[in-house]
Amino acid sequence: MTKPILALLAGATMLAGCNLAPKYARPQGAVPVALPEGGTYPRAATDAPDVTAIGWRDFFLNPQLRQVIETGLANNRDLRVAAGNVLQARAQLRTQRAALLPTATVSGSATYTNNIGAGVAGAGAGAGAGAGTGTGAGTGTGTGTGTGTGAGTGTGAGTGTTTAAGALTGSGDLEIYSLNAGISAYEVDLFGRIRNLTRVAQEQVFASEEAQRSVRVSLIAEIATAWLTMASDQEQLRLSRQTLGAFQETFRLTSEQFRIGVGSELEVRQAETNLQAARSDIAALETRVAQDQNALNLLAGTTVTADLLPAGFGTEAVTRDALPANLSSDVLLRRPDVLQAEHQLIAQNANIGAARAAFFPTISLTGLVGTLSTALSGLFGDGSFTYQASPSIGLPIFDGGRRSGNLAYARASQQVALATYERSIQVAFREVADALAQRGRIGEQVGAQSQRANAAQVAARLSEARFRAGVDSFFTTLDAQRTAYAAQQQLVTTRLTQASNLVELYRSLGGGLN
Numbered sequence: 001m002t003k004p005i006l007a008l009l010a011g012a013t014m015l016a017g018c019n020l021a022p023k024y025a026r027p028q029g030a031v032p033v034a035l036p037e038g039g040t041y042p043r044a045a046t047d048a049p050d051v052t053a054i055g056w057r058d059f060f061l062n063p064q065l066r067q068v069i070e071t072g073l074a075n076n077r078d079l080r081v082a083a084g085n086v087l088q089a090r091a092q093l094r095t096q097r098a099a100l101l102p103t104a105t106v107s108g109s110a111t112y113t114n115n116i117g118a119g120v121a122g123a124g125a126g127a128g129a130g131a132g133t134g135t136g137a138g139t140g141t142g143t144g145t146g147t148g149t150g151a152g153t154g155t156g157a158g159t160g161t162t163t164a165a166g167a168l169t170g171s172g173d174l175e176i177y178s179l180n181a182g183i184s185a186y187e188v189d190l191f192g193r194i195r196n197l198t199r200v201a202q203e204q205v206f207a208s209e210e211a212q213r214s215v216r217v218s219l220i221a222e223i224a225t226a227w228l229t230m231a232s233d234q235e236q237l238r239l240s241r242q243t244l245g246a247f248q249e250t251f252r253l254t255s256e257q258f259r260i261g262v263g264s265e266l267e268v269r270q271a272e273t274n275l276q277a278a279r280s281d282i283a284a285l286e287t288r289v290a291q292d293q294n295a296l297n298l299l300a301g302t303t304v305t306a307d308l309l310p311a312g313f314g315t316e317a318v319t320r321d322a323l324p325a326n327l328s329s330d331v332l333l334r335r336p337d338v339l340q341a342e343h344q345l346i347a348q349n350a351n352i353g354a355a356r357a358a359f360f361p362t363i364s365l366t367g368l369v370g371t372l373s374t375a376l377s378g379l380f381g382d383g384s385f386t387y388q389a390s391p392s393i394g395l396p397i398f399d400g401g402r403r404s405g406n407l408a409y410a411r412a413s414q415q416v417a418l419a420t421y422e423r424s425i426q427v428a429f430r431e432v433a434d435a436l437a438q439r440g441r442i443g444e445q446v447g448a449q450s451q452r453a454n455a456a457q458v459a460a461r462l463s464e465a466r467f468r469a470g471v472d473s474f475f476t477t478l479d480a481q482r483t484a485y486a487a488q489q490q491l492v493t494t495r496l497t498q499a500s501n502l503v504e505l506y507r508s509l510g511g512g513l514n
Helices: 002-015 063-075 077-100 193-259 265-300 329-334 336-357 402-468 474-508
Strands: 104-115 123-128 133-141 147-155 160-165 172-188 362-373 385-389 392-394
Touching: 063 077, 063 193, 063 265, 077 193, 193 265, 193 336, 193 474, 265 474, 329 336, 329 402, 336 402, 402 474
Parallel strands: none
Antiparallel strands: 104 172, 123 133, 123 160, 133 147, 147 160, 172 362, 362 385, 362 392
């Protein structure tokens, strides 16, 4: 009995290496080999460090910003959701991996039965002589607890013999004890169906871990951008309040000149226009600063204390500026979101293998060993051993196209995952290329805007002096003041763009994990 079972297990072991999943090869050619450089893009930096090896604590130089990022990494709810997704995926992998091994169970039972027919009736014999009817009496003892007495009657010529059954006068209790251990319906994975499903679960774990890393990188960049945006708005607010004072002085001067008959009401109203515009800007900027703080609180997962909030753009650098420009596009393959898409693609490959395996026979085994006895003390005695083995094989002949549909779905899902992976690389390439393009010209833009703001301020001061000296009209002075104000506002915006560009380039290249 055991030899056929052992032969079946040996054959199953030999076939266990069969895998019907397509061989995975990383797709190539979705983007150019190298990232763009030259022209609009910055020149290659030969001594620049590997951006992916720069931890965020080394990249961000401002201690307040670093502390806000620390707070966000500890409290942000999106990051906690991502961590929970990883734990869920790992639990599902443990569940799926359990199907690779048989499930062993141990069970014991005791049965007590009351049976009034448990005694064995006694037997009696009687004899009669001569012709006619003879009667005999006998006494028998049963194996049960009762004693029976029987009477028999025989009829015949000569000597007759009769046997009588004894009547029971008691009842018996039957006891059965058993102890069993075995496996039930264990599927022998001949064609890799279970192994491929386990590979799917494993790749889902990897994908969820990369998704968590991607959320972490994005969170760091979002916190830094929100902090820099608040610094820019604070700087704009400071500028607007400073300009408001100048406009108030101009408005007072024109009003006084109009009162004594030297100026016109038109000049007063033009000065008031500038004044009210500055007041409107202040109100809007105060609202934006409050909203910026709300955004920071959400990203940090808690209320950011006032001592960690920026008061404006200072003179010290917020981030490092030594980012490389001469990079191969292979660096994009290490981005967490790209790795996440690749693990999803590998999982879909394994799904095809599982769908193909459904077309082949499935073999399952059920085995049981144990002991059986009518007495608890004899449960492990000689002759109490029992066993049972039930191998089975099954192959659906007709399923209405269900298996074919599952295979077609798996193949289509693999094509979707392939396109998603290639698109994730293309998106990463576009993000890095855009950041590099802006980086190539942002320094020149900041320099030009800075000179423009300085020139506008000088022009405003000269125009005001000429107006006081009676050389220029007041409208020239008003126009010069508006130009200087707008130039300074634009300079602050350009500085924000420069700082945000460095953060975006750092993020898009996959930095920020350490």
